[in-house]
Amino acid sequence: MLSTVRGPLRPRGVTLARSLKTVTSHPTEPVGVADHVPSRVLGTPRRPKKEGNITNVFGALEGDPVALPERFAALKRQLCTDPGLMEARWRSILSELEKEVGVIAQNGNAVVPQVSYSDIVNGLSEEQVQDIKKRGVVIVRGGVPREEALGWKQSILDYVAANGGRVKGAPPDRIVFYELYQSSAQLRARAHPALVATQTALLGLWHNSATSTSASWAASLRTPIAYFDRLRIRAPGPSVWTLGPHVDSGGVERWEDPGFRACFTKILELTDADGRPAVEAWKEHDAFDVMPRLGAKQDLYDAPNQCSVFRPWQGWTALSSTGPREGTLQVVPMLTLASAYVMLRPFFSRRPGAPAHSLAADDWVLDLESTAFPGSVPGKAQEMNSTTHPHLCLEKTLVSIPRVEPGDQVYWHCDVIHAVESEHSGVGDSSVLYIPAIPLTMQNALYLRDQRDTFTRGVPSPDFPGGEGESQFVGRVTVNDVKGEKARRMFGLAPFNTPADASPAEKILVEAANSILY
Incomplete structure (x- = not known):
């Protein structure tokens, strides 16, 4: 979960299009697992990322639009192999989208699946599984006792x-998002049996269609890692910090990286x-x-806060x-x-002369000449709003989840659009x-290997902004505080x-992972 600040995120007078040149660079060629795994195995660990905070992952939809390089227009032309079929698919998606917007508008957050921890233990029903897969989100009630969860919070407050003055976060004058990773409460929660059991059950909803026996294309879905x-x-009250609608784990990489793009083959391929x-x-x-996820490069620009x-x-x-x-x-x-709408959105724009807010399919035309990828900034998350993605009708479909209690767990699929209430x-x-x-x-x-090193040194984990982190903190947990064989694994x-x-x-895979770690 990430957040951004309202207001300028760059020096006054410097457009985002100009400042983009100074904060991102494009690799000569995107790489997938088949390319980067061997070098990671044989090479050095990840480089620490520069210091920063949670705001670094957002391109900010306010202010000047981002002028992407010409290669992005060429990419659209490369992917659109049949304009007529692309337009027909776009219309098909818009038609179904209009219907589902109506369903969510009528039912609100009642469509969000909720299960009990006992359902996790006893096995989810087929109806529950299909509902979770359709909605991409689930609330798991119970599992962690209320008093235990409240004890974790008090432990964190004591740690802070x-x-x-060593504690960092955002906003700096009234911290909401704490740059803390190694408190006792976090360690205990990550290894809690109820969380591990829930994660194992939800990972079990995935499958692997790979036929190769190569470790690079394998996944142990019954082996969650920290x-x-x-x-x-x-605290209650208004906030200058707001997390608008977005999808994490990369932005423009969804189209730019061939491996990531393969995750959406059925959406992008026209025959x-x-x-x-x-x-x-x-x-x-x-x-x-x-x-296809195993070959995706979600962080082409090595940006802080991008999940790799x-x-x-x-x-x-x-x-x-x-x-x-x-x-x-x-x-x-x-x-x-x-997902289908977001992936096809860059290929279309509102027809010149069409009503300003029209969602009618006839008012949208194929756009293969502009470099526009709405809501996308290299090195940032994929953002959405009513201007960039109007057919989502976010004022109707972005729903607040039902009330949760201490110890409840909430999970959402990595492609689900999400936000945090501004008030x-x-x-x-x-x-x-x-x-x-x-x-x-x-x-x-490979990441776990590098995270183990940062844990040992008390500095932020590899995906997060660098610096000295909690290395000088009183009460920071260490590797010696991780007890039990399951937790240590x-x-x-x-x-x-x-x-x-x-x-x-x-x-x-298990043999290869152990060879990486030991």
Whole structure:
């Protein structure tokens, strides 16, 4: 979960298009897992990222539009192999989108799936599974006792108080998002049996269509690993910080990187395997196939706060009782439809002379000449608003999730559009620990190796802004505080076990991961 600040994010008088040249550089060629895994295995760990804060990941939709290089217009022409079919697919998506907007507008956050932790333990029903896959989000009630979750929050407050001026976050004068990764509460939560069981169950909703036995194309979906993320403690009242609608884990990389683009093949390719037109093939998009994700390069620009691991589910665990209008999470609960629209949006623009706010398909035409990728800035998250993505009708489809209680868990698919309410009109704090569900893969094992090093040194995790972090903090946990064999494996501190019923690819993956870590 990320946030951005309202107002300028750059020096006065400097346009974002100009400043972009100084903060990003484009690699000579995008790389996928097949290219970068061997170099990571044999080479050096990731370089620390420059210091910063959570705002660095957003391009800011305010102010001057970003002028992307000409290669982006060429990319659109390369991908649109049949203009007529592209237009037909666009119309198909808009037609279905209009219907689903009506469903969500009528039902609001009642469409957000909710299950109990006992459902996780006993096994989700087929109806629950299909609902979660359609909406791309789920609330898991219970699992962590309320008093235990509240104890975690108090422990964090004590940790903050003990370290005073060393604590960093945003905004700096009234911190909401804390640049803390190594508190005792975070360590205990990441290894909590209820969180691990929930993550294992949700990772199990994914599958791997890869037929190769290469470790690079394998994933152990029953082996969640720890990912050090930050936390949020937000007091009631208005905030200058707002997290608008966006999708994390890369922005323009979705189109620019061939590996990432492969995750959306059914949406972007206009013909079937036999070369026949396939206008509605986008409906066959499988958002839960691991295979193409393993070749995706989500961070072409090595930007702070960009997630470089394969993270199927983003997530947080509640430390407070928080409901709508109290600074909670908002989601657009239509996974496949929203993904299809977002991926085709750069190829179309409103027809010259059309009404300013028209959503009619006839008022939108193919645009293969401009470099526009609405809401996309290299090195930033993919952002959305009513101007960049009007057909989403965010005023109707961006819904606040139902009330959560301390210990509840919330997870959302890595492609789900989400935001955080700009206002908190409640009476208590709105607090969460960001803890996603991440499986063992080659790419993730490489990250775990580097994260283990930053953990040992007390500095921020590799995906996050650098600096001395918590290395001088009082009460910081260390690798010696991770107890139990299961927890130590999650943190990269003990070798992974090979399941007795592991497939050949999973066996090779576990062996390769252990060779990376030990």
